[in-house]
Structures are given as C-alpha cells and as structure tokens.
Amino acid sequence: MRRATISTILLFGALACDKTPTAPDFRKVAPSGVSKTEETGQLSVSVSGESVISEPGDYTYTASVSGGSGSYVYHWYQRGCNLNNNEVWCMQDHFLWTEGEGVNSMTIWRGAYDVKIDITVEVQESSGDNPPSGVGTKTTGGPNEAFWNPPIVHGSMNPCDVDFVHMPLMRYVFNVDTELYYWQEYGRNPCTGAIFTPGQ
Numbered sequence: 001m002r003r004a005t006i007s008t009i010l011l012f013g014a015l016a017c018d019k020t021p022t023a024p025d026f027r028k029v030a031p032s033g034v035s036k037t038e039e040t041g042q043l044s045v046s047v048s049g050e051s052v053i054s055e056p057g058d059y060t061y062t063a064s065v066s067g068g069s070g071s072y073v074y075h076w077y078q079r080g081c082n083l084n085n086n087e088v089w090c091m092q093d094h095f096l097w098t099e100g101e102g103v104n105s106m107t108i109w110r111g112a113y114d115v116k117i118d119i120t121v122e123v124q125e126s127s128g129d130n131p132p133s134g135v136g137t138k139t140t141g142g143p144n145e146a147f148w149n150p151p152i153v154h155g156s157m158n159p160c161d162v163d164f165v166h167m168p169l170m171r172y173v174f175n176v177d178t179e180l181y182y183w184q185e186y187g188r189n190p191c192t193g194a195i196f197t198p199g200q
Contacts, residue, residue, distance in 0.1 A: 025182065025183050026178075026180040026181060026182045026183065027172070027180065027181045028180060028181075029181075030174075030181055031129035031130070031172045031181055032128075032129050033128055033129055033130060034129045034130045034171075034172045034173075034174070034181060035174075036174040036176075037174075038130060040130055040132065040133065040171050040195065041067070041068075041130075041131075041132030041133075042067070042132060042133070042134055042188075042193055043065050043066070043067045043068050043072075043123055043124075043125075043132050043133060043134030044065070044066045044067050044134060045063055045064070045065050045121065045123050045134040045135055045136030046063070046064050046136050047061055047062070047063055047064075047119055047120075047121055047136040047137060047138040048061065048062050048064065048138070049061035049062065049119065049138060049140065050140055051140060051141065052140065052141040052145065053110050053114065053117070053140060053141065053142050053143060054143055055112070055143060056109070056110060056111050056112045056143070057109070057110065058107050058108070058109055058110075059107065059108060059109075059110050059140075060105055060106070060107045061076075061105060061106055061107075061108075061119045061121075061138065062104060062105040063104050063105065063121045063123060063136055064136075065104075065123050065134065067132065067134070068125050068131075068132050069125050069127075071101070071102075071125065071126045071127070072101070072102070072104070072123050072124060072125055072126055073099070073100065073101045073123070073124050073125075073126050073168075074099060074100065074101075074102075074103045074104055074121055074122075074123055075096065075099040075121065075122040075123075075168045075169075076096070076097045076098050076099060076103070076106040076119070076120075076121050077094035077095060077096055077097060077119070077120045077121070077122075078094070078095055078097050078106075078108055078117065078118065078119055078120075079091045079093065079094045079095060079117075079118040079120075080114055080115075080116065080117045080118065080142070081114070081115040081116045081117075081142075081148075081153065081155070082111070082113045082114055082115060082144075083113045083114075083115055083144040083147050084113070086147070087154065088115050088147055088148065088149070088153045088154065089153075089154045089155060090116075090153060090154060090155030091155065092155055094118070094120055099168065101126050106119070106121075110140075110142060110143075111142075111143075112143050112144075113142075113143075113144060114142025114143060114144065115141075115142050115144045115145055115147055115148055116139060116140070116141060116142060116145065116148060117139065117140045117141075117142060118137065118138075118139050118140075119137065119138045119139075119140065120135065120136070120137040120190045121135065121136050121137075122134075122135045122168060122169060122187060122188060123135070123136070124168075124169050124170070129171070129172045130171045130172055130173075131171070133169045133171075133188060134188065134193065135187075135188040135189070135190050135193060136190075137190040137191070160189060160190060160191035160192070167185045167186050167187040167196075167197070167198065168185070168187070169185065169186050169187060169188065170183065170184070170185055170186070171183075171184055171186065172184070184197060185197070185198065186198075
C-alpha cells in the first residue's frame with residue numbers, strides 16, 4: 001500500500017481548506033432549534049402530472065408542499081421502464097434529474113418506448129439545523145404501458161425502493177453514546193415517508 005508523504009498531506013490540506021463545509025460534522029452544544037429528543041418534522045408532499053402518456057413529448061411534474069414555511073429545496077428523481085425487443089427493462093436506480101431552492105417542478109422528455117415512469121421528489125425547508133422534510137412520488141404509464149407484465153419485467157419498478165443516487169436531506173441529531181450533535185445526511189422512503197440513513 002502506498003503511504004502518503006508529508007508533502008502530499010500538506011497539499012491535500014491546502015486544497016481541502018478551499019472548500020467550506022455546509023456545517024461542522026459535530027457540535028458539543030446543541031445547534032439552534034435542535035434538542036436531544038427532537039424528531040425531524042415531516043412535510044406533506046404530493047406530485048401532480050400526467051397519469052398516462054400517449055405520445056412522446058415534454059411533460060411537467062409539479063410538487064405541492066404543506067406543513068412548512070413555504071421556502072423549500074427540491075430534489076427531483078426519475079426512474080423508468082422501457083420496451084426493448086418486446087421485453088420491458090427497468091432502471092435499477094432513481095436518477096437525479098434536477099434540484100435547487102424553489103425548483104418545485106421538473107420537465108422531462110418521455111419517449112415512444114416508455115412503459116412506466118416513476119417520478120419522486122424529496123423536499124426540505126431551506127433553513128434551520130433540523131428543518132422538516134418530506135417526499136412525494138407519482139408513477140405514470142407510458143405509450144407502451146400495454147406491455148407491462150411484472151413476471152417478465154427485467155429489474156424493479158417498486159417506488160418504495162430506497163436506492164437514491166444520494167441522500168440530500170440534512171439535519172443535526174444527538175448521539176447518546178458520544179453526547180455530541182452530529183451533522184447527518186438522510187433520505188425518506190417514497191411510500192412511507194420513513195427516514196433512512198447511510199448504511200441502512
């Protein structure tokens with residue numbers, strides 16, 4: 001195994017200083033609005049858009065959020081199943097399509113070979129140390145939905161799968177063993193809304 005030299009470590013340290021983290025990894029004192037027993041609040045999120053697509057084109061999906069301040073960051077994912085040689089093939093992972101503060105809708109091209117399309121959005125209030133969050137999902141039938149036959153479908157199209165490319169939601173949580181408040185990334189199950197964290 002190659003060992004890092006002193007110069008390499010110093011160079012890495014210099015480069016690392018150029019990137020300012022969004023928050024320290026842990027704190028000894030409770031961050032603002034965070035207690036040892038506080039749970040992360042849950043937003044109610046729904047996704048609207050076409051339920052069935054009959055022809056190729058651009059289609060827009062919009063998120064509606066309630067239970068929060070009205071200022072949110074959105075993370076949009078899509079996962080689809082397409083027809084290929086009369087067989088249905090599904091993407092294994094949710095693909096991050098677009099994200100950003102105030103981005104409450106996404107527009108995506110749907111093709112002639114689409115069978116089903118799964119659209120999911122994770123939403124979080126844009127400020128705070130433990131801001132509430134939520135998730136919404138919608139499955140749309142494509143022009144070739146007639147070919148949908150689960151026993152012979154390749155791959156999964158279960159919207160409850162928690163296989164997001166990354167977990168963009170963030171919060172501080174208290175660790176009872178170390179008695180420190182840790183900065184944690186997490187996601188929410190599209191069906192239940194339950195929180196999942198790295199390693200789960």
